Amino acid sequence: MKKALLLHSSREGQTVKILRAMEKTLSDEYQCELVDLHSASSVNLADYDKVLIGASIRYGHLNKKLYQFIETHLSILKEKKAAFFCVNLTARKPGKDTPEGSVYVKKFLKLSPWQPELIGVFAGALYYPRYRLFDRVMIQFIMRITGGETDTTKEVEYTNWDKVTEFSERFRSL
Structure with missing residues (x-):
């Protein structure tokens, strides 16, 4: 069975809840492993067919450890089928719930050397x-x-x- 790594940077748990829902959708085809990005230093991304990173916004910012993780694993993220999604309360408003309409995704893409091919934005809780x-x-x-x-x-x-x-x-x- 193929393997998918589901990484999260979450403060209150909504990002994890979203990843768990995604895991259910993927589980018939992928063996999914859910890992806290903040403690993922020993995870070998090469062991996975796909990588999904979900991160929440807190006071207008993604956690700095997300960017550190991306820099450390940049080459493999570029090689893998990898995606990113952002969770924030602003996305509760129409138009702010798309990568094109999200100021947080725009900021992420400006600050991140990794430019994921698939990006999502979800309202939090x-x-x-x-x-x-x-x-x-x-x-x-x-x-x-x-x-x-x-x-x-x-x-x-x-x-x-x-x-x-x-x-x-x-x-x-x-």
Whole structure:
């Protein structure tokens, strides 16, 4: 059976949840391994037929370790069938949920030496009750500015699961 490596850089877990859904779509054809990118130093990308990296935005930025990982593994990422997706709350708005409309993807492509052939953008989730006080207040402030949910007792999932399945199918056919 072919092997797919599903790497994540996730803060609150929505990126992992999205990868798990993708794993279900891929599992009939691929043996999938889900790995935290932040602890993936011992993973040999050459052992996999495909590589998928999912990363979340926090306060407008992707984690620096994502870029370090890409630089370390750049040559193999360019050789492999590899894809990338970004998870953020801005993608809850129409037009911001595409690679062309996402400021975060544009920034990623500008900063990254790796230019994936397949890129996705998915809306994340608000988990107010799970956040530390500082994060809860900051995220609430950002949501107030952007016209989003501000009730800190709520958990709201914005992820479009049909879009996730569609991306999984596109990744499978790479």
